[in-house]
Amino acid sequence: MAGNANLDFIFHPKSVAIAGVSTNRPYEDIAETYLRALIECGFSGPIYPINPKGGEIRGLKIYPNVKDIPDSLDYVICCIPAPSVPQLIKDCTTKGVKAVQFFTSGFSETGTEEGKRLEAEICDLARQSGTRLIGPNCMGVYSPKVGLSFAPDYPRESGAVGFICQSGSNAIYFTRYAAQRGVRFSKVVSFGNAADVNENELLEYLTADPETEIIAAYIEGLKDGRHFSKVLKKASAAKPVIVLKGGSTEAGARAVASHIGALAGSSNIWDGLLRQTGVIPVANLEELADILVTFLYLPVPKGRRLGAIDVGGGAAVVATDVYASAGLNLPPLPQELRKRLRGFLNTDAGTGLSNPVDLAAQFYTPAVYSVAKAMADYDGVDMLIFHLPLGINPPFPSFPKEFAIAILNNAVRAYSDNGKPMAVVIDQFTTSESWETAIACQQKCQQAAIPVYFSAHSAARALDRFLRYHERKRG
């Protein structure tokens, strides 16, 4: 292992080969998916499919061996069976390949002597040659800037989040899910068994990487816990670091051992480490996305005083309990402001004006703007939360999309005119149409740089952690 953090070449290859393509499978196999991912994510350099039988796939010539490629080759995606891997690495070294990522499994994660031996062998080969290995047993790299990718539907745009992930399936899902939530990535690395390039080196790289402003990590086991702790502290001092630790329970740790053949480490050690370093822990990938959306979109509020705007009394009550339980304060509103709000909403006396403000029957009118603007202008709250439940209308199984967007446009306009931090909660999903509506609304908010959450609980938890992070930083 080289142990230096300059892994730039891994994320910026000028040419890529895919070893193990096949032209006679009745279905799209993983090698073809990688090929499609490169094409659809706009990989800018030449792509070389490899198979000893030659031929053609998706209009590209198949080369029998990496050594047969006429030009220079930077990077290889390996999808061939484990026993053939050592020869491939030798060929790659001959060819001057800088890095190889291995979808291939069947190494140390199997727990077998043969698997461990094979992994040791490829590590030796890498060490001798200087060719860096990612994996095995992983999805590899997504580097949108150059169009290197492991799924065809990932965004072409780059962003501020660097994500390292020990699990291939979690990397596939999370990159896609977070992208849909409005997160864009500088780099994603699914690094599997971490035989060569490991979490320490990747963390060091992302800490120094100017394109990465926020670091997210899914970690199962550690190659070198003591070193990791140092690296994590440094990373966390430089940038927000959010960690999902897989195997934090005894049963989970057994699952880790069985998944990647590594030790998960005791949960006490992890807890201590996270407390010391200021790293933000999360319990699942959806929470991770919630936090990232918050860091990416929410301006830092001055404090914990929340002004809540709701549609529907019952939904407002439940959401308020959730916010308050998470340590967010919802101060009562002064008489003067309530009077103004009552003017906009044309309500009887005090109904729904206590913070939360219930838009009630006025939710489809421009009063939404007036209320949001008045709440944003009020000095007694540090941020606004706008809650749109999609399931409260008796005539519609779900709130009509155009309707929902019109409401949010009013809120967005108030945000644009004032700038006080605002978050939007969209919930109550009963149909797939309601999800379509929610995603359309979210995209609207995203354009205005407003974070969106899909439950009051998700919002409250993410906001609390975001505020705690900044409270700690302020000291």
Added chain:
Amino acid sequence: MAGNANLDFIFHPKSVAIAGVSTNRPYEDIAETYLRALIECGFSGPIYPINPKGGEIRGLKIYPNVKDIPDSLDYVICCIPAPSVPQLIKDCTTKGVKAVQFFTSGFSETGTEEGKRLEAEICDLARQSGTRLIGPNCMGVYSPKVGLSFAPDYPRESGAVGFICQSGSNAIYFTRYAAQRGVRFSKVVSFGNAADVNENELLEYLTADPETEIIAAYIEGLKDGRHFSKVLKKASAAKPVIVLKGGSTEAGARAVASHIGALAGSSNIWDGLLRQTGVIPVANLEELADILVTFLYLPVPKGRRLGAIDVGGGAAVVATDVYASAGLNLPPLPQELRKRLRGFLNTDAGTGLSNPVDLAAQFYTPAVYSVAKAMADYDGVDMLIFHLPLGINPPFPSFPKEFAIAILNNAVRAYSDNGKPMAVVIDQFTTSESWETAIACQQKCQQAAIPVYFSAHSAARALDRFLRYHERKRG
């Protein structure tokens, strides 16, 4: 207030009038929605729209006044403005109407003297006449057996759950959401301000109701806390009772005061009450649905030992941590069983056979059945949990529906052949298609009476509460 629990007539009217229909609104108003709800939910008796101007709506003659209806009239849905309500109640009394539900708001919930006076007036009228009032400021009754309903898309089938709900918008959403989750209702009552019929009477009724096996309640404020406590204890001794308390925080209680003009009661009193009575508390409506699905579909497991079957190593690790954190035990599997599983899955050595069992690459083969059957047959676990993450495939934004259903069919077959309690978790939603797939899969499981949850966390929390409920009952 009559104070007796025989409210049967409220749920079985033979004829219904809707006061306040209009034929000249450009959009469907609430009265027309009620009308459509009655028609589409198959109300079996005559429906009488009421408006002083007369005319016709949806093929039905509009009567100027309830007194003009030629036949007897059992029930009225009131959508006219608050000031006209006293006269309507007088007319209803003359007509011999047994119950009136009031969508109409503008009473005590406004906090105004006029609102309070008006509510006191209608209570007096009701007391004098014996006509029972539901609300005001509510959605009223959904009684699928007779087709009385407040939304057109609610199921026509009855079921085992009785639900009382102080919030109209929560009643609308939750009835729809729970229906989609496979819950069917005996009766739902949105009772708003509870001016006449209140939570105590409704709880007593549902406790005695042979059609109601499980009671769910959303409660904000109480009319008579001491009596409620007694009624709740009785209910809970007879049937599982699940309560979502709105206004459990100080800010939430203020929102309640502003929503229904009632006092929420201190959270300490509530906590004590729930502990004493064995009532199951939940924090939001989605949790409520999770618990109901569990009580409706899951046979009671003998203990907390869980056998987990997963697809994808990373998702399995995260889910395992979630299950274990909720107090579910995932015992390691004996060598003998692991050997059998290895045979079915054709894996290298020990990969993913530790409980959770990772189906890995075999998830699309009949091995799913063999694994699920072997796990169900194993005496060392009390129940199975089958986890299908929809987002782990690189080539597809979401798992193809037919594929997902084929996998679950194998699990369902193992359940049918063995009968050991089984729960299914479907998660990782990135597109509206993934929700369609999830809902189709859920329906498949529902037909086989297997509960489905949409996150590992939801499943773990519901299972823990379900087990605790039965542990407490066993003593």
